[in-house]
Amino acid sequence: MSFLKRGFTSIIKRKSRNIILFVILFVITNLVLSGFSMKSASKESAKLARQKLGATVTYEYDMQKAMNASREETSSSSYSNDKSKRTMPKSEPVSLETAKSIATSKYVQGYNFVNSTVVNSDGINPVEETTTDDSSDSDDNAPSDMPGGMKDEGNSKNMISADFTLKGVLNSDSDEDFYNGNSEITDGRALSDDDIDSNYILVEEELAYDNNLSVGSKVKLVSSDETVTTEFEVVGIYNTSDTSSSSQPGRQMMNAMSPYNKIYCSYKAAQTMKGDNSEGDDAIDSAIYYLNDPENIDAFKAEALKKGVDEDTYKLDANDDEYQQMIQPIENVASVSDKVVIIVAVAGIVVLTLVVVLFTKERTYEIGVLLSLGESKFKLLLQFFSELLIIGVVAFGISIFSGNVIAQKMADSLLANEANVTETGKTVPSNGPGGQGGPGGQQFSGKGGPDGQSNSKVETIDTIDVKVTGNDLAKLAGLGVVIIFLSTALTSVSIMRYKPKDILTSRD
Incomplete structure (x- = not known):
């Protein structure tokens, strides 16, 4: 009789013992399968989240680095105690040629070029906007960071007197407000890539x-320095849901900062x-790139540096905070x-080995x-291995159906807990352009994505x-075969020490 035949016969005769082994193997296979399925x-x-959210990298002048350098220079100069002598740095424009070169990267699925300034109108x-009683015309209330990189005192005065913010984009659909739904075209059309050389607004x-404006109306705009x-x-009229106001107690109101202007x-x-x-014409304030995958941020930065980005003057500011927050729960799962x-595999080997050793002792006379009769110890081990393997195959077959249900329940429970932990008090600041990340590629015909600054509460994956x-x-x-093999191998320690004469003579 072959060891396989004896194995089948043993399984049929020892039903209670094999039911216990089946339950153990069934639990092991379900938990292990659940772990693999959840992973x-x-x-x-994570892949779908990356494709949905994308990643934003902004190429712009590194004002913080410039201000730190200015501060260090001032502190080391003879005027270190005279703060009025400190010269504030002025933003350096981004080369349009370099920006376009970077946009050809295989990691880029969309991009946007931005210029901003303040204007008046004839x-x-x-x-x-209404102003507070505490408002002052003092230059001390002038903002330090102006559209278009204007930071000197004269331009601050121009900003205060300016009535409108003029935001230049490659494609208006790529602006953050339009992308997020805060603004939408209600009449006319959006600005497209074909309008780059036109005077459409x-x-x-x-x-x-x-002002009784409609699509087709002509508007004269005057630069803040009146040159x-x-x-x-007017080719389009839009509606904004932005209710933010520049009105702050003690500060002068600036019409240009109103979202309606x-x-x-x-x-x-x-x-x-x-x-x-x-x-x-070969200069812009910033370029925003929307990558096809947040995992490509480092590779994209390395490629951009090779294309001429000066790290000492400019920065490539990656905004993947939203992706990190969004993805955190499923990474924890x-x-x-x-x-x-790991735990189930180790525990399974230990428990299964102990149970098999226990049952092996009950079969001492059979051994x-x-x-x-001349049967080798190796074939005995093969018999025990085949018995466990047959039971394991049955448990494996049933777990194909039950494992998916168990895995889904476990994943839902774990993910709900992780999502609650992640959501608690977590609001991601989007420092710099790219508040909501890049689009999925279908929104802007290969270009665009949101830009601008925002503080958005990201919905985590739940x-x-x-x-x-x-x-x-x-x-x-x-893994199942490995667990059964190791359990059988560990059991062999007790089998190998058996001698037929000692076994038969010691039987009661």
Whole structure:
């Protein structure tokens, strides 16, 4: 009788013992399969999250580094005690040629070029904001960071007196407010890539209403230094849900900071409207790149540096905080699933070995008879291995159906807990352009994505679709064989010391 036949016979005759082994193997296979399935599902969810959220990298002048350098220079100079002698740095423009070169990277799925400045108008009036009684005309209240990089005292005065913010973009759909739904076109059309060399503008509904503007209306805008006057045509009217106001107690109100007084145009037109502060057609304030995967941020930065980005003057500011917050719960679930597999595998080997050793002692007489009949100890081990393997195959087959349900329940419970922990008090500041990350590629025909600054509360991933894959089953089968093999191998320690004569003579 072969060891396989004896194994089948033993399984049939010893039903109670084998039911116990089946339960143990069934629990092991279900937990291990759940761990593998959750890990696979977590990876897939992370991949989908990356594709959905993307990542934003902003190429712009590093003002913080420049200010630190200025501060160090002032402190080491003979005027270190005279703060009025400190010279504030002025923003350096980004080279349009370099920005376009970087945009050709294989990691970029969209991009946007931005220029901003403040203007007045010869013909329309701004939407007026109310001011507080404490408002002062003092220059001390002038903002230190102006659109278009204007930071000197003269430009601060221009900013205070300016009525409108002129934001130049490559494509208006790529602006953060339009992308996030805070603004939408209500009449006319959006600005497209084809409008780069045109004098087309988008105006807000309130501004249009107050000045009787409609699509096709002509508007004269004047640079803040009054050196440039250009006539623009309204091609679209938009509505904004932005209720932010520049009104603060003790500070002078600036009409240009009102969301109703924001006018969109092409980035080239905005550069021209900077007047004497214009750096020319080959300059922009910043370039925003929307990557196809947050994991490519480092590779993209390395590639951009090779294309001419000066690290001493400019920065590549990656904004993947939202992705990190969004992905944190499922990364934690993946980590837990790894631990589940390791703990269950180790515990399974220990428990299964102890149970097999216990049952082996009950079969001492059977072992003695087989050994006395000339059966080798190796074949005895193969018999015990085949018995466990047959039971394991049955448990494995049933776990294919039950494991998916168990894995889904475990994943939902773990993910709900992790999501609650992550959401508690976590609001991600989006430092710099790219508040909501890049689009999924379908929004802007290969260009665009949001830009601007925002503080957005990111929705973490709180659902995960767990499905048992062929790869999971293959890994389970392999690990199951290893567990059974190790359990049988450890059991062999007791079998190998058996001698047929001692076994048969010691029987009661």
